[in-house]
Amino acid sequence: MPRRQPTRFLSCCIIAFVAAFFSAAAPTKHDKVVTNLDGGVFLETDGSFTGGPCFRVKGRMDAPDFFDNLKREDTLSGTLYRRGNDIVTDFPQHLQLSLVIFDMPCDSTMQRGGSRLYLTDALIRTLRLSFYWKRGLEMRPARGIVARNVEVSAIASRYQGVANPPPQRYQWSLDFDVPSDGVPLTDSLVLILRTPDQRIIARTAARL
Numbered sequence: 001m002p003r004r005q006p007t008r009f010l011s012c013c014i015i016a017f018v019a020a021f022f023s024a025a026a027p028t029k030h031d032k033v034v035t036n037l038d039g040g041v042f043l044e045t046d047g048s049f050t051g052g053p054c055f056r057v058k059g060r061m062d063a064p065d066f067f068d069n070l071k072r073e074d075t076l077s078g079t080l081y082r083r084g085n086d087i088v089t090d091f092p093q094h095l096q097l098s099l100v101i102f103d104m105p106c107d108s109t110m111q112r113g114g115s116r117l118y119l120t121d122a123l124i125r126t127l128r129l130s131f132y133w134k135r136g137l138e139m140r141p142a143r144g145i146v147a148r149n150v151e152v153s154a155i156a157s158r159y160q161g162v163a164n165p166p167p168q169r170y171q172w173s174l175d176f177d178v179p180s181d182g183v184p185l186t187d188s189l190v191l192i193l194r195t196p197d198q199r200i201i202a203r204t205a206a207r208l
Contacts, residue, residue, distance in 0.1 A: 032075040037208060040067045046104070047193055047202025053117040054106040059099040061178070061189060061206040066092045072208060081185045081208070091180035097145075097189070097206070102155065102171035118167050121152060128198075131176075132190040133183060134205065139190060142178065149175040 040062030048054040070088060073080045081088045103119030131142035155169040178189065185208050193202040 032073050035072040035074075037067050037070040037072060037081075041206040041208055043191070043204045043206045045202050045204035048106060049123060049195070049201060050199070052123065053103050053119045055101055055103045055119050055202075057099060057101050057191075057193070057202055057204060059097060059191070059204070059206070061095055061097050063092045063095045066095075079186070089184060091183045091185060093179070093181040095178040095180045095189075097176040097178050099174045099176075099191075100171055101174070103169060118169060121170070121172075124172050126196055128194040128196065130192045130194065131178070132192070134188040134190045135184075135186070142189060144179040146177045147174060148177050149173070 040060050043059045043061070044057065046054065046056050068083075070081060070083050073082060101119075101124065105116060131145050132139040133142050151173045152170055153173065155171055157168065188205045188207040190203070190205045192200055194200055
């Protein structure tokens with residue numbers, strides 16, 4: 001019998017270790033992930049014209065004071081949005097969506113040389129922007145979105161003083177007013193960019 005004691009002791013240690021490991025690894029009912037939504041919701045994606053330049057879209061969806069102290073809480077029982085002790089379920093009546101579009105090389109090895117194609121105002125004006133509210137797999141058109149401001153500005157060049165510098169690059173800033181009365185926070189605002197022949201060349205979404 002004394003010879004079996006070390007074996008029993010070792011077995012007990014292994015069982016205790018395994019139980020402690022899985023107990024620590026398993027989530028509890030109180031586990032949650034909190035995301036601070038101060039500053040609004042950000043979006044970003046890349047796109048390209050067929051046989052043409054590539055570009056990047058960056059944006060932010062915001063509303064005055066709405067996202068201040070707003071937090072998303074993900075738990076095992078679901079997702080809640082809170083501002084302090086208050087539960088928030090819907091977006092405000094209106095949101096502001098700001099977008100910036102600028103060109104970028106399709107291939108990092110083509111930074112210089114005549115093969116690099118650049119985004120132009122003429123190409124930008126051919127784009128068709130469509131907005132949708134997405135709930136699960138369902139997408140419905142976002143009605144009443146209005147462009148409030150469109151600006152074109154030059155991007156500072158890194159090649160000043162260099163012989164044969166590349167063409168001047170520009171960026172396009174667009175601001176939209178988005179009606180959102182009664183839209184739940186669990187919905188996402190989807191932006192799709194199409195060419196005149198309806199080919200999708202970029203897609204992104206603002207998700208809380």
